[in-house]
Amino acid sequence: MSTSTVSARxxxxxxxxPGAIPVLTASNISIEYQVTPVVQAVKDVSLTLxxxxxxxxxxxxxxxxxxxxxxxxxxxxxxxxxxxxxxVLHDKDGHDIDVAALSGNALRAFRWDKVxxxxxxxxxxxxxxxxxxxxxFDVFDTHRPGMSRKEKTQRSRELLELVGVDPKxxxxxxxxxxxxxxxxxxxxxxxxxxxxxxxxDEPTTALDVVVQRGILREIMRxxxxxxxxxxxxxxxxxxxxxxxxxxAVMLQGEIVELNSAxxxxxxxxxxxxxxxLASFPSLTGERGAFxxxxxxxxxxxxxxx
Amino acid sequence: xxxxxREAQAVTPAADAAPAASVVVDGLPPENHTPGIEPDxxxxxxxxxxxxxxxxxxxxxxxxxxxxxxxxxxxxxxALVIAIIVFSIIGPFFTxxxxxxxxxxxxxxxxxxxxGTNHLGVDIFAQLANGGAGSLMVGLVAGTLAxxxxxxxxxxxxxxxxxxxxxxxxxxxxxxxxxGLPLVIVISxxxxxxxxxxxxxxxxxxAWAGAAIVLRLQAxxxxxRDYVYAAKVAGEKTxxxxxxxxxxxxxxxxxxxxxxxxxxxxxxxxGLSYLGLGPSGSITWGTxxxxxxxxxxxxxxxxxWFVPPGLMIALxxxxxxxxxxxxxxxxxxxxxxxxxxxxxxxxxxxxRATQRPSGPSAVASAPVAPRDDEKVKA
Amino acid sequence: MGALEVxxxxxxxxxxxxxxxxSLRAVNDVSFTLEPGKTIAIVGESGSxxxxxxxxxxxxxxxxxxxxxxxxxxxAQRGASLAKYRHDVxxxxxxxxxxxxxxxxxxxxxxxxxxxxxxxxxxxDVDAAVEELLTRVNLTPAKVxxxxxxxxxxxxxxxxxxxxxxxAPGARFLIADExxxxxxxxxxxxxxxxxxxxxxxxxxxxxxxxHDLATARHFSDEIIVMFRGNIVERGPSDDVxxxxxxxxxxxxxxxxPDPKNQGKLRDEVRNELASTATASGExxxxxxxxxxxxx
Numbered sequence: 001m002s003t004s005t006v007s008a009r010x011x012x013x014x015x016x017x018p019g020a021i022p023v024l025t026a027s028n029i030s031i032e033y034q035v036t037p038v039v040q041a042v043k044d045v046s047l048t049l050x051x052x053x054x055x056x057x058x059x060x061x062x063x064x065x066x067x068x069x070x071x072x073x074x075x076x077x078x079x080x081x082x083x084x085x086x087x088v089l090h091d092k093d094g095h096d097i098d099v100a101a102l103s104g105n106a107l108r109a110f111r112w113d114k115v116x117x118x119x120x121x122x123x124x125x126x127x128x129x130x131x132x133x134x135x136x137f138d139v140f141d142t143h144r145p146g147m148s149r150k151e152k153t154q155r156s157r158e159l160l161e162l163v164g165v166d167p168k169x170x171x172x173x174x175x176x177x178x179x180x181x182x183x184x185x186x187x188x189x190x191x192x193x194x195x196x197x198x199x200x201d202e203p204t205t206a207l208d209v210v211v212q213r214g215i216l217r218e219i220m221r222x223x224x225x226x227x228x229x230x231x232x233x234x235x236x237x238x239x240x241x242x243x244x245x246x247x248a249v250m251l252q253g254e255i256v257e258l259n260s261a262x263x264x265x266x267x268x269x270x271x272x273x274x275x276x277l278a279s280f281p282s283l284t285g286e287r288g289a290f291x292x293x294x295x296x297x298x299x300x301x302x303x304x305x
Numbered sequence: 306x307x308x309x310x311r312e313a314q315a316v317t318p319a320a321d322a323a324p325a326a327s328v329v330v331d332g333l334p335p336e337n338h339t340p341g342i343e344p345d346x347x348x349x350x351x352x353x354x355x356x357x358x359x360x361x362x363x364x365x366x367x368x369x370x371x372x373x374x375x376x377x378x379x380x381x382x383x384a385l386v387i388a389i390i391v392f393s394i395i396g397p398f399f400t401x402x403x404x405x406x407x408x409x410x411x412x413x414x415x416x417x418x419x420x421g422t423n424h425l426g427v428d429i430f431a432q433l434a435n436g437g438a439g440s441l442m443v444g445l446v447a448g449t450l451a452x453x454x455x456x457x458x459x460x461x462x463x464x465x466x467x468x469x470x471x472x473x474x475x476x477x478x479x480x481x482x483x484x485g486l487p488l489v490i491v492i493s494x495x496x497x498x499x500x501x502x503x504x505x506x507x508x509x510x511x512a513w514a515g516a517a518i519v520l521r522l523q524a525x526x527x528x529x530r531d532y533v534y535a536a537k538v539a540g541e542k543t544x545x546x547x548x549x550x551x552x553x554x555x556x557x558x559x560x561x562x563x564x565x566x567x568x569x570x571x572x573x574x575x576g577l578s579y580l581g582l583g584p585s586g587s588i589t590w591g592t593x594x595x596x597x598x599x600x601x602x603x604x605x606x607x608x609x610w611f612v613p614p615g616l617m618i619a620l621x622x623x624x625x626x627x628x629x630x631x632x633x634x635x636x637x638x639x640x641x642x643x644x645x646x647x648x649x650x651x652x653x654x655x656x657r658a659t660q661r662p663s664g665p666s667a668v669a670s671a672p673v674a675p676r677d678d679e680k681v682k683a
Numbered sequence: 684m685g686a687l688e689v690x691x692x693x694x695x696x697x698x699x700x701x702x703x704x705x706s707l708r709a710v711n712d713v714s715f716t717l718e719p720g721k722t723i724a725i726v727g728e729s730g731s732x733x734x735x736x737x738x739x740x741x742x743x744x745x746x747x748x749x750x751x752x753x754x755x756x757x758x759a760q761r762g763a764s765l766a767k768y769r770h771d772v773x774x775x776x777x778x779x780x781x782x783x784x785x786x787x788x789x790x791x792x793x794x795x796x797x798x799x800x801x802x803x804x805x806x807x808d809v810d811a812a813v814e815e816l817l818t819r820v821n822l823t824p825a826k827v828x829x830x831x832x833x834x835x836x837x838x839x840x841x842x843x844x845x846x847x848x849x850x851a852p853g854a855r856f857l858i859a860d861e862x863x864x865x866x867x868x869x870x871x872x873x874x875x876x877x878x879x880x881x882x883x884x885x886x887x888x889x890x891x892x893x894h895d896l897a898t899a900r901h902f903s904d905e906i907i908v909m910f911r912g913n914i915v916e917r918g919p920s921d922d923v924x925x926x927x928x929x930x931x932x933x934x935x936x937x938x939x940p941d942p943k944n945q946g947k948l949r950d951e952v953r954n955e956l957a958s959t960a961t962a963s964g965e966x967x968x969x970x971x972x973x974x975x976x977x978x
């Protein structure tokens with residue numbers, strides 16, 4: 001873990017402010033892919049997510065960040081298997097929910113209600129043959145069976161408004177929406193049950209920067225207003241630096257550094273963090289600091305071994 | 306080179322599933338492509354690892370990666386097909402002449418005539434052994450013809466596109482909607498003498514359209530792959546792009562289509578012969594069935610007359626189908642990987658459960674800390 | 684040494700929808716000149732037409748109007764003239780996972796252009812040339828890499844092979860269509876640096892198509908900003924980035940994340956919400972509505 005961890009703090013809490021209240025605690029999570037040979041995708045990872053916080057999870061392809069996110073929500077599919085670790089959600093009403101022990105109906109009831117997810121490919125995550133409205137209604141039917149049709153419509157309109165999509169779009173299908181709008185709809189669906197934690201897996205990487213900016217703003221605004229916590233997974237460290245409270249850097253299944261965004265930028269402790277930071281040239285900084293200076297072998301600029 | 310090893314794990318699945326969601330490293334979609342390019346490969350599981358090393362540590366190369374892996378299905382299928390082919394080649398050397406009528410008629414099986422004799426006193430085992438060659442020949446010729454036609458109509462239509470595509474597609478569609486067996490019956494009935502070759506050609510000529518449609522779509526999707534564009538930019542000629550860049554990637558599909566066509570032709574020949582429209586003057590498994598039925602073998606319960614040829618056709622077809630199943634698993638790896646994955650996880654869970662006694666204490670002692678933390682603050 | 688010149692390039696795509704035909708202008712009147720030893724970056728978002736420009740220059744699309752001149756002479760879409768053009772102008776594709784044929788070895792990918800453009804004739808010459816190409820893109824030991832298949836290599840290595848393939852005919856101009864956007868972030872600079880070194884050493888003219896303003900600035904001499912098929916701004920790269928004139932360029936720049944701004948967006952939104960007088964009240968109202976009330 002990070003060198004700056006205060007000894008009294010639980011693992012995975014580095015860089016948090018003093019008044020932070022945990023909402024999700026994951027400890028010593030290990031996830032393996034049961035293939036031959038067994039692949040250790042996540043190795044003994046501990047994370048604490050606080051109320052209303054944005055925790056960035058940075059790493060490159062194959063570092064296990066997506067696997068970890070799926071593991072936190074009990075969404076792993078074979079051959080993935082969580083081999084150890086505890087996941088506890090500290091509910092608003094004071095109860096602790098042992099997520100790792102949930103299964104069947106209890107898990108289904110828990111999943112979208114307390115922790116929701118926004119996936120990378122909205123086109124794949126949205127059902128192409130039913131309307132946005134029907135998909136939102138599905139969520140309500142599953143989790144709030146008592147709601148009347150009128151209430152559901154009302155709520156669906158509110159949700160779309162909340163994410164900046166015209167409520168008239170309720171009757172549209174996924175393919176009729178632009179990429180940015182689809183992702184907004186995904187966020188609306190994730191917000192539907194007012195969850196305490198949202199896990200966002202590369203929610204904006206498929207989008208153009210301008211659209212991406214708009215959606216990030218929306219997420220920030222909703223977070224301020226609704227107070228949910230976000231685990232934001234991406235490989236885009238500069239973007240994480242702009243939005244996150246804390247950032248965890250993952251490499252080969254381990255969190256190699258976990259600290260506040262400011263600390264990660266100002267004083268990156270791990271070599272890999274420094275390497276990642278150096279991979280993004282500053283837009284307005286000194287010109288030519290990195291390019292045309294030689295060093296084009298993968299050993300020089302490639303990943304840390 | 307440690308980085309290579311690490312990345313390789315994540316990279317391997319991309320080999321057969323090019324730009325699937327999991328492979329989009331920084332999520333940027335292949336933008337600004339010409340319309341019509343869509344991810345034409347199955348989306349792999351959430352994380353690249355999932356499918357990664359099911360193939361074992363050493364990734365297979367090129368042609369070898371396209372061979373079906375050794376499974377029960379494949380072994381049984383190959384065994385059946387090879388055994389029947391060998392029997393049809395070697396058998397005739399050890400039997401009587403299949404046209405010799407010197408034996409007594411309607412003999413039941415005996416040590417001298419393993420499968421008895423028929424109404425003309427011909428040894429049925431001899432007919433069975435010699436008929437194999439006929440049936441298999443029809444299958445092979447018809448299968449090859451169907452393959453060649455489906456390649457011409459499918460790949461060329463798919464790759465070239467435009468008007469060529471429209472015309473070839475139209476012909477293919479017409480062939481597809483013409484009901485095959487009635488057409489074959491009409492053509493066969495029209496010809497008074499039919500050699501094995503004619504029957505094979507008729508069967509092959511009516512069986513290619515379905516495969517052509519599949520190949521056309523595949524070629525269309527491969528045409529818009531970047532490696533085909535790259536070959537164009539490198540200056541490759543069209544025929545070389547089709548033959549060297551596209552076709553090898555279709556080998557499993559072609560093999561499956563070919564086996565399917567062979568199977569269909571053998572069954573078709575048997576059907577025609579049974580109706581009396583089969584090759585005149587030659588012996589095939591179908592003609593044996595025809596004679597058996599014409600001479601009341603069924604009513605007289607002379608099973609040794611009609612069961613063996615029927616069984617040969619069924620077993621050969623079964624063998625081909627089994628081989629096709631294992632080829633299917635190369636074309637669509639999910640067929641194999643998903644059940645295997647579930648099995649391996651179940652096994653791992655079980656083995657973990659048996660070790661449980663040492664487990665819980667370690668897990669329980671770890672993390673309850675943050676709650677105290679919260680209480681203090683509250 | 685002549686230049687690669689693009690004059691008034693325009694591309695209309697015809698979209699057939701049943702019997703209705705509509706035309707979509709993907710690229711409108713684009714002109715520029717690429718000199719040997721220089722890099723021009725075309726920057727834009729998806730739908731800006733930048734990749735269509737690249738594909739037209741690579742002769743994968745036929746321009747609706749306009750000309751592409753190599754050394755001052757227009758080149759045809761077919762025949763010997765095209766072969767000559769391909770010898771000089773090559774392309775590196777965006778997705779290294781898709782641009783190498785999974786069936787063939789790396790050797791095949793490099794050998795073909797060498798043979799097509801008659802760079803090497805005997806097997807011995809070809810083998811030597813393949814090894815030399817791999818060494819030039821830092822894939823050593825070359826003998827080992829030559830026999831590999833694409834799926835045995837990482838994304839960065841594949842892209843190096845793609846670059847080697849583009850260099851094989853002896854190209855003088857290289858079109859790089861988002862060459863690093865599909866690669867892991869930590870290996871991107873390595874590939875860009877490789878391109879920069881080759882350009883320097885071999886006096887290549889490089890057309891760098893990208894959506895990434897930061898690498899465009901650091902990697903190129905001139906930047907062309909495209910929006911919906913039109914060039915909206917162009918100039919020396921530092922001028923365009925540090926002193927943008929067009930509204931769209933400014934918008935792009937403001938949207939690009941910069942590692943220097945930690946917590947910028949977070950705090951911006953927070954301040955905005957705080958500054959609106961009703962913000963806190965509104966926030967509680969929203970929270971109430973979506974919290975316990977209603978559900």
